[in-house]
Amino acid sequence: MLWATSPACTELETHVLDWLVEMLDLPSKFLSTSTGGGVIQDTASSSSLCALLAARERATNFASNQRGCDGKLVAYTSSQAHSSIEKAVQIAGLGRANLRLIDVDESFAMRPEALALQVETDRRAGLVPCFVCATVGTTSSNAIDPVGKIGRICREQKLWLHVDAAMSGTAALCPELRRIHRGLEWADSYCFNPHKWMFTNFDCDCFYVADRSALIQTLSVLPEYLRNQATASGAVIDYRDWQIPLGRRFRSLKLWFVIRHYGVEGLQYHIRRHVALAQQFAEWVGNDERFELAAPAPLNLICFRHKGGDDANQTLLERLNQSGDLYLTHTRLTDRLTLRFCVGQTNTEARHVERAWKRIQQEAEKLGPK
Ligand SMILES: Cc1ncc(COP(=O)(O)O)c(C=O)c1O
Known part of the structure; x- marks a missing residue:
């Protein structure tokens, strides 16, 4: 104290x-x-x-x-x-x-x-x-x-x-x-x-x-x-x-351990990797005509939505989150339901992000044409 x-x-x-x-x-x-x-x-x-x-x-x-x-x-x-x-x-x-x-x-x-x-x-x-x-x-x-x-x-x-x-x-x-x-x-x-x-x-x-x-x-x-x-x-x-x-x-002890364990370069490596993975995800979203990016994505959070409207996005969100394969969060931007995909967990790798995007596409497929 x-x-x-x-x-x-x-x-x-x-x-x-x-x-x-x-x-x-x-x-x-x-x-x-x-x-x-x-x-x-x-x-x-x-x-x-x-x-x-x-x-x-x-x-x-x-x-x-x-x-x-x-x-x-x-x-x-x-x-x-x-x-x-x-x-x-x-x-x-x-x-x-x-x-x-x-x-x-x-x-x-x-x-x-x-x-x-x-x-x-x-x-x-x-x-x-x-x-x-x-x-x-x-x-x-x-x-x-x-x-x-x-x-x-x-x-x-x-x-x-x-x-x-x-x-x-x-x-x-x-x-x-x-x-x-x-x-x-x-x-x-x-x-x-x-x-x-x-x-x-x-x-x-x-x-x-x-x-x-x-x-x-x-x-x-x-x-x-x-x-x-x-x-x-x-x-x-x-x-x-x-x-x-x-x-x-x-609390400083655990922070000390983190910094000593990764080192500055190690921390930078993971941050860069997360940003790159998120940006890759944003590119995939942008190239799929069923989806759109809902906001600029400067770092590791991608806000996106299905073009089918709030109901379609709600269905996607519920089905994906209930599947246990991935977890998306949501928000409202300009009063439209928006899905959020964030890369920030220590062990997230490219294969996880690829699989997540494939699962999102699969569920979008089930929604039918927009
Ligand atoms: C920008 C911002 N500020 C504050 C908070 C609240 O964080 P904490 O749980 O550390 O109070 C959050 C959490 O999501 C956040 O994103």
């Missing part, structure tokens, strides 16, 4: 999170040796909540911790953001009515000009905009919000920018895929989940802040029974002040 109760737990966590800044080429402000630093949370949901709490406090000069929220603080994210942002807004006491779901473009990425307009409208109405969450790799379609443009608006308007890269952040291990993080230098906080696509057992989310003092001041409560010399010296990290719970697991 404290540095003093297990120095190794804290020190290894700091060390591994600094490794990851370098491995993903994240902005150096996220290093522990800079103004910021990283901490391992259980999930991206917890990271977003912590980011929102720090944003809330920074915007109110730490008065809302004292007095509670006054109903005026406003948070922003896109209509495609994960539901954990809505949950965070509820828990943090902003109220769901004060979450703005900003419109997206045809690639399902947030429209920065719509964000700017909404912030202006809210300010004119006497409200207090405080937090924006951009997503790098939305859950539904893997859309990548224009973080740079959003970041400039946040800087101008003094809004906390959190970047949620829960699944897709891992792609930045590969230099040729780092475009997903363009603009990250504007972010106040960032998270990605090694438990999603970096071969790490659940749970493990890496959460970085640019200014650790804002987070610590937000979450720190120091009763007598937690006082100790190490904390008082100011020379150590007490991660209890970087998260909601007091006690914590030794």
Whole structure:
């Protein structure tokens, strides 16, 4: 719970999170040796909540911790953001009515000009905009919000920018895929989940802040029974002040093992392989006139649908998932049922993807002509 109760737990966590800044080429402000630093949370949901709490406090000069929220603080994210942002807004006491779901473009990425307009409208109405969450790799379609443009608006308007890269952040291990993080230098906080696509057992989310003092001041409560010399010296990290719970697991150990086991090149090899397999799948979909791609596919998630409409896609989904041969997830994009095929499991190989596509084609055959 404290540095003093297990120095190794804290020190290894700091060390591994600094490794990851370098491995993903994240902005150096996220290093522990800079103004910021990283901490391992259980999930991206917890990271977003912590980011929102720090944003809330920074915007109110730490008065809302004292007095509670006054109903005026406003948070922003896109209509495609994960539901954990809505949950965070509820828990943090902003109220769901004060979450703005900003419109997206045809690639399902947030429209920065719509964000700017909404912030202006809210300010004119006497409200207090405080937090924006951009997503790098939305859950539904893997859309990548224009973080740079959003970041400039946040800087101008003094809004906390959190970047949620829960699944897709891992792609930045590969230099040729780092475009997903363009603009990250504007972010106040960032998270990605090694438990999603970096071969790490659940749970493990890496959460970085640019200014650790804002987070610590937000979450720190120091009763007598937690006082100790190490904390008082100011020379150590007490991660209890970087998260909601007091006690914590030794999660950095498994991350250390993963990184040591694969090495950076090994991790890159698997990420590239997954992206290539997914892109191959997208090509097959695109070449089959019964199907269409439903969204751009920048990485390892392919959104597609049968051209026969929602009923046909529902039938395909149910039959395939009940077969036990493969498991597709679904979403709705532009209000049409959409099938989702994701390659991210450690041992997925070309033969699995080939077989999955053959099974999808077989089931499509049974549907008859579109
Ligand atoms: C973009 C994004 N953010 C957040 C989450 C929530 O992840 P967690 O279970 O780590 O809270 C997900 C999970 O699907 C996600 O895709």
